[in-house]
Structures are given as structure tokens and as C-alpha cells.
Amino acid sequence: MAAASDRRPLRFVSVRERDFSIHTARRIVSGDVRLSVANEGPDAHELIVVRSIVRRLPLRRDGMTVDEEALKPEILGTLEPGEPRTRRTLELHLAPGRYELLCNMSGHYLGGMHRELVVR
């Protein structure tokens, strides 16, 4: 998790996850944000926020999950798998740039659960 580096007010960003898509604002202002993540199910989902450095994220050898080890420096925050119909929060400091929000449960990324977020 990233700690806030400046004192601007915390922004709330709503994120909805469902089989097999992630919905949120496409663009937000940089700064400290609090992601309010709602899992609408039916499956369990996690959330990983990664700075987008490439168009296609690298996969592990199983070909079904993103290689988080390889992306480790770029990962800003992670929410472990959450049960359907639950809401969790993740506080981040997002600098201007492009970010990828994804669920890395087996097949979920490839099944469509990823979303690009542009921070200005």
C-alpha cells in the first residue's frame, strides 16, 4: 500500500467488480484516493492496482494469471479476494499517470476483469 505523500484531501473513488468486469471512473485527479471496492459477485474477486507500463501485462507460466512478481515494483496496492456482496476500501496515493485495475484470480484477468485508470 502506498502512503499519502501530500496533504490534499482524500478522494473517494467507487470501484465495482463483477463476473467478469471492473467498473470505475476512467479518469481521476491525482492525489490520495480511497478506493471503495464493491464485489457484486457472484464469484470472489481481488483487486490489484498496478502502474501501467506495458499494454499487456506479463502472465505467469500457467498462462492464466498475471505475474505479480514481475510487476511488483509497479503494484501500488492489493485487496485480497473478497466475498461477493462485500465492500472494502483501499487507500492509495496516485500520481498522474496510467494505471491498471485488475482481478488476478485464475482466468479472471484474461476473462475480462481489468480496467485502465488515467490519473492527471
Place this chain on the structure above:
Amino acid sequence: MLAILLTFALSATVSVALSIWATSRSQHRALVIEVAARQRTLAERYVNDVLLARAGARADPAKTAATLAESARALLDGGTAPAVDGDDDAAEIPASASGEVRAQLRQDLRLVRDLTATGAALLAQRPVATLELRAHERITTADPVERLRILAALTANVSLNASRTIATRADHDIGALITAQVVLGAAGLLTSLLLAWALIAATRRQTAHFRSLVTSSTDLVLVFGAGGCRYVSDSVIEMVGRPCADLLGLGFFALVHVDDRAAVEAVSRNGEVRELLFRMSNRFEEWRHLEARVTDLRQDRHVRGIVFNARDVTERVRLEEQLTRQAFHDGLTALPNRALFRDRLDQALSRARRSNEALAVLLIDLDGFKQVNDSLGHDAGDQLLQEVAVRFGAVLRPSDTLARFGGDEFALLLEGANKSRAVGVARRLLDCLQAPVALTGRELVLSASIGIVLQVGGDTESEELVRHADVAMYAAKEAGRGRSEVFRYDMTRELGEQLGLEHELRLGLQRGEFSVHYQPEIVLETGAVVRVEALLRWVSPTRGSVGPAQFIPTAERNGLIHQLGAFILAEACRQTVDWRSRGLLPDSFVTWVNLSGRQLSTGGVPDLVRGALQAAGLPPRYLGLEVTETAIVVDGPAGDRARAELQELHEEGVRIAIDDFGTGFSSLGQLRRFPVDVIKVDRSFIQGVEHDAKDAAITANLVSLAHALGLVAVAEGIESDGQLASLRELGCDLAQGYLFARPGPAEEVGRALLASRRAAGSTEHLRASA
């Protein structure tokens, strides 16, 4: 206690039911989890089967696809999950109830369909990119194999997550069950503890309540054990006025009356359940009667003893004793009454029958007691009875039973007495009455008539014995009073005759069988009839003509003499008026009527005489009353009253004659003071006047005495001319007897009066008439 057990039972039942329900549910969930987890394996197997089949190897992806689909449907809606070769058997699983799990299983079913559709398209070499994806996958790759693997991963993922969710729910349920069990157990335990506390508190309150009741109750509570008295209530300590320690053990029995001690000790040992009445000394060393209800509670673990619940019934016992005493004793003399005498006689007869011993019953009746009562009043009579009871008691043995039957009648039971002893006792009883009794300033000498009956063994009833004694007593009275008679069976017959005569007398009065005859009395010098004596005559339908000598004594005894006296007085007055109205009588003619001693002693003669005179309209001077010598010489108030009444009548003009003169013991002084007009010399002297010098001398003296006192002398019972001549020589004034005329009815006498009046022609010869 019952509430505690019920609480425990309810808690245990709920707990067991919950456990059974939870176990059953866990078993079902385990099957569901197993089948859901198996979907991951099946999805991966399906991908391999498709790839093998496409490569031409032996594989049956359709079968795997069917197993996948059937398992997904069974997971969602319940039913049979098919067996998997080399792995699991078919399993019957319930439909999922949880909304979240059902959503995941529906997604699983959709993914299975997408997966198998993609697999089928791949094997059929159809393009997969155009397949509609039902589970909202947004797969972008065009590689059909990669697409197949992604779908398999998604299917495995969702089924695995579904099984995890179910497992998590199961864990939650088990946790909830454990919590429920703990809560239930705690609640049951708490409830039980509360109930136990409440039970203990209630028991303590009840114990305190009962202790308070026992200690404050006026009832006496004692508990006995093997060593004697173990507990006494405060009321016992209060009653006996001794410390508790003195009563415990054997100390209590020392306070029980010696006659009751054995019974109390026995009951306190054997616990026989019964009512027990015993006496116990109180703080004032008075004997109190206690009535105890004895309860054997030796088997009761709370008591372990024999309990006496006693109460003081002394007042009740005393009242009962008093009532019993009143019921069986005479209140005046404190002697046993008739009922108690009868009871003792019954017992004595029973003993006599067994032992063949003799016993005697004496019935004692005081002579003349009624006169005492009438003349001195009932208080004096009561004092006399008390004195008699004391005197009788002084000459008897303690074992003899003396009773008062009522009035002046006493009874005596002598057990083991023969005839000589019974007669001896009767003699002592009569002797003890010889000493005068001082009453209201006077001294009375009493006598009694005693009937004795003896019984040796036999089956005679007490009632019959008393009746026989009564007959003997009656015989003693008949024989002259102041004596005793031993019962004989022929007495019964005599008594029966007496009773019969009494009965017929009463009937005769009712039926009008009585009439009045008149016997003329003549002047010895002239033979003129100058007076008549009215005589009662009874013609009984069964006895015929009965003379006064036969029935007057009986009438005097039973009181009929009063009615008969009133009858003859009224009739004589009426008849005299009748004769006088017909001019048959000279002016000095007097009709004489006999007055009995009973009438005189009872009193009320002036009213009776005045009533008869007024009713008939006869002036008093034409009526004369004849009284016996013995009747007017009675001592005491009754005699005084009789003399006063006669004096009163004499002053009003009624003539008075002394009948049977010479047979009594009247003194000359009395004769001088008494208002007498005529003396009638008793017939016993007249009968001997002709031949017996003594009778002649007595008669001469009696005639002289009469003349000396200015009285007229009348000779009774003249039956012969010799007697008539002698009396004429002695100077007797008037005569009466069969020689001149027998008593006759009024008509016959009326004719004689008429003849006499004609013969006399004048009234100058009536000098002798009083």
C-alpha cells in the same frame, strides 16, 4: 426440584436436537463441498479430453461435459451428482439454500455451458469467437485452446469458491451451534441455579414458618426417639415451667401422672398411631389433661422420631366429668341417681351371677315427707333430705351404693348381703332417723318405710328387683310405716289389688258411681232425728257396694280424697237445702260431713267449705264437720294451720265434732282450746259398754268430760237395746247406730225425717242439737 430437573431436561433436549440437526446438515454440506470441488477437476479433465480428442487420442470429452453439467445442475437444484470414473461415487445432494452460494452455482452452471460449448466447437472445428458467452466473460483471445483453458479456469475458480463459501458457512454454523450450545448450557445452568436458589429460599422460609408455628403454637409438640424425649416446643416448657434440659431424655416421663406413665412410655417407644389422653403436672403442680395425636415419623428422614401433637383439654375433661356427674348423681344430695344405681345394680347382678353370691336392694321412703314439704316449704324439705342422706351414709360401708331416686325415695345396694344383714342395715337406717332433725327452729322426728329384696344368683333383671323392693316398701307402709319388709311374691298380688282399687276409684269418680247416704242421729231421750251424718257410698260395677273403710285409706294415699271430699261436701249441702226447703228439718238440724286428715294437712278447707255452702245457698250453722282426734293433734305448722282453719270456720258458724273420740291422745288442754261443739265416743267403747266395766267406765267419763266442757256427747255404733239402755243411764245425749237407722239414700232418709218431724210435733226436743 422438579422445575430444576425440567430445565435440565429441556436444555439437554434442545442441545441434542441442535446437534443432530447440525450433524445432518454438515454431512450434506460435506457432500456438496466435495461435488463442488470436483467441478474444478472435471473442468481441467474436460480441457485435456478435448485436446486429446482433437489430437486423435482416445478421450470422451462429451461424457466429461455431461458429468460437469449434471453435477452443476445437481449442485444448484439438488439431486444426484453422477459418479466420476476412478474418483467418486454418485452422491445425493440437497439444493443449496443460501442466496450467495446459489448465485455462484448458477455462475458455475453458466460457465460449464460456455466451456462445453467452446469444447464442442473446437472439436467440430467451428469458430469459437462467435459463440455466445452466457457468464459475461469478456475473453479477447482468438485462440480457441486458450479460450477453452480460460473458461476452464473460470469454471474451476467459481466452483472452488462456491465450495469455500459453503465450507465457510458451515464453519459459521458450527460456531453458531457451539455458541448456542454454550448459551443454552449456560442458560440452563443459570436457570437451574436460580431455581435451586429459589427452592432453597422457599424451603428456608417454609422451615422458618413451620418453626414459628411450632414454637408459637399453644399446642404442645414433643418428639420422642430411642433415648426418650428429643424435642419439646416452647409451649411445653411454658406449661411445665422447667428448663428444656429437664424434659429431654427420660425427664419428661417424670412429669406424667403415674397412672398414665406406662401408656405414654409405650406409645413413645412403639409409635402406635392413636389418640392418647394423659395427665401431666404443670408449673403449679396441677394435673392437666392432655390429648395427644401420636404420629410415627421414624421413617421420615426430616424427623426420625415419634411425634406427639398434644393440647390441653383439662377444661373439656372437667366439663365432661361434671356433666357425667350431673347425669349420674343427684344434685341435692350428691348421691348417685337412679340411672347410676341401675348401672351399678346391673354390674352387681352380673358379678352375683358369676359368683353365685347374694345381694340385697333396699328401697327407702320417708314417711310423712310430703307434709314436711307442704308445711315447712321446699327449702326445709331439701335440708331434710340432705340430712337424711348424711345420716344414711354414716351407717353404711363405702362399698354400699346409696342412691336417691327422687323425692323422698332412696335406694341402697348391698353386695354380698344375706337377709339378716339386709334387715340389720334397714334397722340401722331406721334407727339413725330417731334423733330429731332441727329445721327452721323446729325439731322433727322422721321415720321411713323400707322395702327389702334379696337376690342370690339367678337371672333377675335390675328393673324387676327394684320393682320388688318397691312392693315391699309399699307393704311396709301398709303395715304401719317406720319399719321394713322383706319382699314376698304374694305382696305383688296385694299391691296389684291396691293398684286395681286405685284405678277403679278414679274410674268411679269419672263415671259417677259415688253417691251420698245419710245416717240419722237421734236424741236418746225422745228418739227424734236431729242430725244426719253424710257418708260416701260407692257402688262399683265389679266390686258391688264398697264401704268407706275399704276405699278411703286408698283415696287418702293417692290424693283422690280431695275430690271425694269436695263431692260429698257439695252434695250434702245441696241435699240439706232441699230437705229444708221441703220443711223436713227443724231449724236446729245439722248435716255432718267427715273431713279427712289428708284434707286438713293439705290446707284450704275454709275455701272449700265456703264454696260448697255458697253454691248450695246453705247457712254455715246448718253444716257440721267431723274430724278425727288424730288429725287435730298433729304437731308443727301443719297442725297449727289445720286448727286455725277449723277455728276460722267455727267462728263463721260451722259446727265442729271430734270423731272417734277416745282413740287418740289429745290432751284435755288441747280439747279446751279447740273450737269443738260435739264429741263422738268411739264405737269400740260403745260395743263393750253393756258388759265391759272398763268400756262402761271410759264411756261414762267421756260423756262426763263432754258435758263438763259444755259439749254434746254422741254415741256411735249402737246396735242393741242393752247398749241403748246403758247409754241412757250414762246420760249420753245423742246416738247413732244400726239400732235406729242404717245409712240410706236421701229419699229414704227424707221420709224418715218427715216421720220424725210429725212424731215430735215440735222442736223442743232438739236441745241436744249443737
